[in-house]
Amino acid sequence: MAGQQGRYDVVVIGAGPGGYPAAIRAAQNGLRVACVEREALGGVCLNWGCIPSKAIIQAATLCDKARNKGAEMGIEIPNVAVDMAQLTDWKDGIVRKLTGGVGQLLKGNGVTVVRGTARLASANAVEVQTDDGVQTLETAHVVVACGTEVVSLPDLPTDGEWVLNVRGLLDVRSLPRRLAIVGGGVIGMEMGMAYARLGSEVTVIEFLDEILSGVDRDCVKWVERRFKKLGGRVMTRSKAAGFELQAGEVHLRVTAREGGDETTVVCDKVLVAVGFRPNVAPLGLEPLGVALDERGHVRVDEQLRTSVPNIFAIGDVTGPPYLAHRATKQGIVAADVIAGKHAAMDVRAMPAAIFTDPEIAEVGLSEQAAREQGYEPKIARFPFAALGRALIYGDKPVPGLVKLVVDRPSGLLLGAAICGPNASDAINELAVAIEMGALAEDLALTVHVHPTIPEAIM
Structure with a gap:
């Protein structure tokens, strides 16, 4: 050249x-x-990464709607099937x-x-x-x-067939009936919830005390509830210790973090998602x-x-x-x-989103971070259960909330967390507000379209 x-x-x-x-x-x-x-x-x-995983998540969302949300609205879609090769x-x-x-x-x-x-x-x-x-x-x-x-595990080397990293999982051409995921972080939970909605039985093994460590806990609890409703299983304070193949199945050995009895998780594929x-x-x-x-x-x-x-x-x-x-x-x-x-x-207004079900999005300072930086934070919450547009999505119970972190003396908007439908879109308005140094009052005075999800920010 x-x-x-x-x-x-x-x-x-x-x-x-x-x-x-x-x-x-x-x-x-x-x-x-x-x-x-x-x-x-x-x-x-x-x-x-970002694009192919969100394509799978979008397909999973449609699949879940067809199976679980249409009947109450009078829409019957019998025998919903997933052609993983076509997907x-x-x-x-x-x-x-x-x-x-x-x-x-x-x-x-x-x-x-x-x-x-x-x-x-x-x-x-x-x-x-x-x-x-x-x-x-x-x-x-x-x-x-x-x-x-991607970080690999000595006891679980990826082989492209039974034990996969996320790149390998995104290329599977048949839906695993049972999927074990080692790592309950962002990738683990995004993929876990997507495959659960596609129809897989999903087990997440997490070494730490909780999934999605470092993410707003008021938001994470909604993801935990939804994952459980989908039939998902979470094993915290646990680690994968190796596996054996028996009759075309993966027998994944799982032990407690502090040691103890060994548990076997039987699955068809293992996703290793323990970081980078x-x-x-x-x-x-x-x-x-x-x-x-x-x-x-x-x-x-x-x-x-x-x-x-x-x-x-x-x-x-x-x-x-x-x-x-x-x-x-x-x-x-x-x-x-x-x-x-x-x-x-300037990283004050760097938004982040997690494409679970429901979505989680955050920007700015958490309550704890605000205190550590010398602010006097006040927390404002609005549940999506009280929002008309959120009810229309058909989830029961209606998940999520908008949570704002505001400096009490000045009214300055310091941070925000959203859990719910289209949180990844709604957070951008709050990123702009923080970037511009907006007050909470500025948000309240801004007229929002009704009925919409960002209306909850008012």
């Missing part, structure tokens, strides 16, 4: 939701840019369309895409192992956007003086600079929260800083 041996203003390593926006923004800023990607454009989020093909079609769009965006903005595995030979030279050999890209700046990789670790080892960052934290994430300042001034890092490789939209924002900030513009990250 022309220009690959030349000098660039910026070389971006990784074309995920942080890397490709960084490359495009840098090019729009008038810089000469190359973007290196070893797998698929769009990264994990587009190909094996997987549909999901893959969405991914292909979006991946192609990323390629066109990069091309249209004049970004040189280099396919291969990158490592830093120096702070100003990126070596790329391609199918045609090693190519060297000289550059004034480097943006590391290589993301994370930074994918920096192949890059050769430390010999160049790039500082890492105790977990191996790249340390950055508010302008995404590492300890080496011309090397920047963005996205999951910089540590949690692991959010695609955070990576995108970081990529834009880094590209602007490189171009000499004044830009910096």
